[in-house]
Amino acid sequence: MTLRELQAIYETPFFDLIARSRKAYLDHWKKSEVQLCTLLSIKTGGCSEDCGYCAQSARYNTGVERETLMSPEAIEAVAVRARENGSTRFCMGAAWKGVRNGDPRFESVLESVRRVAKLGMEVCVTLGQLGEKEAVQLKDAGVTAYNHNIDTSPEHYPNIVTTHTFQDRLDTIGHVQKSGMSVCCGGIIGMGETELDRLKMLEVLTNFDPAPESVPINCLMPMPGTPLDEQPPVDIFQLVRLIATTRIALPRAKVRLSAGRTRLTREGQALCFFAGANSIFYGDKLLTAANPGVDDDRALLDELGLTPQPPYCGEHPADSECGAAMACLS
Ligand code: SAM
Ligand code: DTB
Numbered sequence: 001m002t003l004r005e006l007q008a009i010y011e012t013p014f015f016d017l018i019a020r021s022r023k024a025y026l027d028h029w030k031k032s033e034v035q036l037c038t039l040l041s042i043k044t045g046g047c048s049e050d051c052g053y054c055a056q057s058a059r060y061n062t063g064v065e066r067e068t069l070m071s072p073e074a075i076e077a078v079a080v081r082a083r084e085n086g087s088t089r090f091c092m093g094a095a096w097k098g099v100r101n102g103d104p105r106f107e108s109v110l111e112s113v114r115r116v117a118k119l120g121m122e123v124c125v126t127l128g129q130l131g132e133k134e135a136v137q138l139k140d141a142g143v144t145a146y147n148h149n150i151d152t153s154p155e156h157y158p159n160i161v162t163t164h165t166f167q168d169r170l171d172t173i174g175h176v177q178k179s180g181m182s183v184c185c186g187g188i189i190g191m192g193e194t195e196l197d198r199l200k201m202l203e204v205l206t207n208f209d210p211a212p213e214s215v216p217i218n219c220l221m222p223m224p225g226t227p228l229d230e231q232p233p234v235d236i237f238q239l240v241r242l243i244a245t246t247r248i249a250l251p252r253a254k255v256r257l258s259a260g261r262t263r264l265t266r267e268g269q270a271l272c273f274f275a276g277a278n279s280i281f282y283g284d285k286l287l288t289a290a291n292p293g294v295d296d297d298r299a300l301l302d303e304l305g306l307t308p309q310p311p312y313c314g315e316h317p318a319d320s321e322c323g324a325a326m327a328c329l330s
């Protein structure tokens, strides 16, 4: 889609916009399902990069301690508990610039992926920059989706990160696409960007080929000690407009209402679901920051009549006999 087209959608009167995005959602997805994803920071802190929002950058005094990579056994144990709690997607995140084939840490991540894949959950990893070869190895180990966010518009990106470029992000995404893994790619709002910047970010996402399988929309969680620690919260109607525009522009993508839900009201989150968000991070902790408690989330989903989405089996159509029914109707 062009920026002009996205702007036209985004600027529609609010109720017309969410009515349209609701229709786009109902045309492509089962009405009441929300995907529950569990996040685990498998390697925390001490990152060489200077992403201005991130508590894990070694450049800022954020109070987050550097830790070593978790073992496959420990990771598997957390994944088992997540599955017991109803999560159908397990996402492992590592704080480093990237990791290469031949590095023992990469071998260890591959083993963790193999173990989580055996549990029947969708496996997502977010490991920073990736080469072509590493992408293929991750795919072969059982990764469903690779998360690598473009975070903001190409124009605003250098104001947020200087240790790598927007093009570096796109290069990694290209390697992921080539390997056959799905791309999970979105961004953060509330980092001093304009609403136009947000649409420019969405323009880039809508021009991916293939389209992203999921689009996380994070609201900045201002982390003490980072350059962005005093940014004001995002306006709820701007967030809902962005979710609705994303749903219309990328109807088959999972739109994940990601970081920052602790600063949203229940009513605000309900509007986000109505507008087309159909995935959340579930569990008390994101990577280093807080997430709403599991009990509160269960209560909210119950109140709204929403149920956890089954994992995508990767093979069978929605109406087949397959136990792990495909979530998407298309
Ligand atoms: N190091 C890897 C990378 O940069 O891709 C993976 C981990 S990184 C923490 C994953 C994503 O989390 C970032 O791209 C960003 O979109 C999101 N994120 C990190 N810190 C955040 C914050 N304080 N508020 C909102 N989103 C955040
Ligand atoms: C994404 O878009 N959001 C998640 C996940 N992908 C890896 C991370 C959110 C991190 C929030 C800040 C923290 O926990 O440190």
Ligand code: SF4
Pocket (backbone or CB within 6 Å): 047, 048, 049, 050, 051, 054, 055, 056, 057, 094, 095, 096, 097, 128
């Ligand atoms: Fe490192 Fe990722 Fe945080 Fe950037 S966002 S500082 S690359 S962990």
